[in-house]
Amino acid sequence: MAFDITTTNTWASKDDQNNLARAADAEANIEKMISEGKTDGSYLEVTPVTTIRYWIDLAAAQEFAAFVSTNAATHNCTLVSTEYGTRS
DSSP: OOOOEEEEEEESSHHHHTOHHHHHHHHHHHHHHHHTTSOOOOEEEEETTEEEEEESSHHHHHHHHHHHHHHHHHTTOOEEEEEEEEOO
């Protein structure tokens, strides 16, 4: 399987990206998505506030982005943007 669709999440601060409760919820969601074949769980931390994750298709990327947006709000973290792309 090729995980060629990307999400690039940019956070307002390193603290928002690394918020322990938010990150734990995200990891649980990612583990579920791994078991469903939607991602292999790999990621690239581009900067302390920006991370790229890899997905099987746009629908999986959008599912994760919706989760991240809701999860950020739940934990009072500021997600600046989510961009979709392809692995280069």
